[in-house]
Structure formats: C-alpha cells, structure tokens
Amino acid sequence: MLDFSVLNSSFSNPTWISVIYAFLLSFVLGTALAVVYVKTFRGLSYSLNFLHGLVLLPIVIAIAMQAIGDNVARGVGMIGALSLLRFRTNVKDPRDMFFIFASLAVGLASGVHAYGIAIVGTLCFILALLVLQKSPFAAGPQFDGLLRFNLQRSEQEQREVESRLSHLCRYFALATIREMAQGERLDYSYQIRLKPEVSSADLVQTLGQVSSVRGLNFMNQESVIEV
Incomplete structure (x- = not known):
C-alpha cells in the first residue's frame, strides 16, 4: 500500500520514495495531457513524436528539478548546459505551445514535490480545454x-x-x-x-x-x- 506520508517530504531533502512518486506522477499527468490532446485535435493528422514529447517532457523536467534541488550552482550549471542545445522545431499551432507549457509546468510541480498543485493544475487545464471545445464560440470555424x-x-x-x-x-x-x-x-x-x-x-x-x-x-x- 502506498505511504502518502512521504508526500510531505521537503524539496531540499527528498526521500527515494518521494522521488519515485514525482516521476510516476509526471508520467501519469503527461499521459493525461497527451490523451486529451488527441481527443481534442481537429487537424488532418497529429505527430506521434509530439505526443511522445508531451509524455516525456514532464519526466525530464522532474529529473532536472530533483537534480538541482535548492543548489543555486546546480541551477546555473543546468542553464549553461541547456544553452548548448539548439531546438529547431517550429511550433506552428499556438495550441501545441500551450500543451508544451502545460507539460513543463507538470514536470516542475512534480519535481519540487508540489503534487497537489500538479494534479489540480492538470485537472483545471483539461477541464478548461473541454469547456472551450463545447462552448458555442469555439465550436468550430466561422467558415467550413x-x-x-x-x-x-x-x-x-x-x-x-x-x-x-x-x-x-x-x-x-x-x-x-x-x-x-x-x-x-x-x-x-x-x-x-x-x-x-x-x-x-x-x-x-x-x-x-x-x-x-x-x-x-x-x-x-x-x-x-x-x-
């Protein structure tokens, strides 16, 4: 049986089980975002690589946040390492960009052990997405x-x-x-x-x-x- 008392561990001194919870939660919430993305997609075809990115990105961010902890030097080093990377993928749909930011936020919240914020934030994001899809002004384009x-x-x-x-x-x-x-x-x-x-x-x-x-x-x- 899961011991939820570990959820109260501090970010500066995490336990191994709390770290595992962070990664599992990142995976579950990232998968939820990917499923909602597919269900609400209206284009001709979606990219499987993009879906995989939505699932993997929260885990990667959670790993980074666990590694940095409260160490400022580690944070500066992480920024320097990321600056060496060149991301050349163009995101043409603003909606895709919001999903990327949602994945980042889920990974950040899980990585700092803010599990409640990660779960409630993901649920609110999904709920807002479903409301927008069903609302009259967002039901579809003005022209077919x-x-x-x-x-x-x-x-x-x-x-x-x-x-x-x-x-x-x-x-x-x-x-x-x-x-x-x-x-x-x-x-x-x-x-x-x-x-x-x-x-x-x-x-x-x-x-x-x-x-x-x-x-x-x-x-x-x-x-x-x-x-």
Whole structure:
C-alpha cells in the first residue's frame, strides 16, 4: 500500500520514495495531457513524436528539478548546459505551445514535490480545454472551408456560380479574385459555410456543372495544415 506520508517530504531533502512518486506522477499527468490532446485535435493528422514529447517532457523536467534541488550552482550549471542545445522545431499551432507549457509546468510541480498543485493544475487545464471545445464560440470555424476555381471572364457566369452557392451555402464571402490567362479568365476564392444537409461532394458536383468552371478545389477549414 502506498505511504502518502512521504508526500510531505521537503524539496531540499527528498526521500527515494518521494522521488519515485514525482516521476510516476509526471508520467501519469503527461499521459493525461497527451490523451486529451488527441481527443481534442481537429487537424488532418497529429505527430506521434509530439505526443511522445508531451509524455516525456514532464519526466525530464522532474529529473532536472530533483537534480538541482535548492543548489543555486546546480541551477546555473543546468542553464549553461541547456544553452548548448539548439531546438529547431517550429511550433506552428499556438495550441501545441500551450500543451508544451502545460507539460513543463507538470514536470516542475512534480519535481519540487508540489503534487497537489500538479494534479489540480492538470485537472483545471483539461477541464478548461473541454469547456472551450463545447462552448458555442469555439465550436468550430466561422467558415467550413475555402473554395477555389477559375472561370471565364463573364458577369453572367459569375452570377450563375453565386446563384448556385446561395442554394448550397448558409453564407459565402469572396476572399480573393485575380486575373489569369492574360485576363481571359478569373481565379476566384470563396470562404463558405455549407448548409447542414449539403456535403462538400454535393458542392463540387453542382459547381462542376457550370460549363466554364475549371480547377475546382474545396479545402476543408478544419483539415488545413501547413506543409
């Protein structure tokens, strides 16, 4: 049976069992963050290496904090050692950055034996994430996606396309327009929100029936990733 009295050991003089508890708690809470990240992810695909990082980072930070303890010289030495490393991974999604900071915080709290703060903080972070996911203002993007196509330069053809869009979409907005083929054709980009009963396949099929439409492409907003 676990002896929870060791949780009261001081940071400056930890016991071996309290150190083991710190590492186990770091692993468990890091795994919880990784699971919530997967459950709330909305992109096309997530990185397994990033998930592994969310689990391993709290353990690494807990190890560092246990090694430093209350020794200022060790802390300065640790900063010097980390300054030799060069982290070249670009974090393109701000949401991923918050998960990284959460993992760091979990490792720090566990490493200094602030187990209650680590557990309650992780639970609050997960709860806030779930609330944001279910709240109306964060339920999804304002538009379902970006529609691109090129069309013969004709007001009649544009009106025909927009007439079909009005039947298929709740609303749509012209994002960009540019000339191509020496001005004989125009390239259009629309941000659109489909009606509930209309699928993206219906949209592509209906607009494809317009004779002069070429290069029809629909990009789902929730699946857009930077390449």
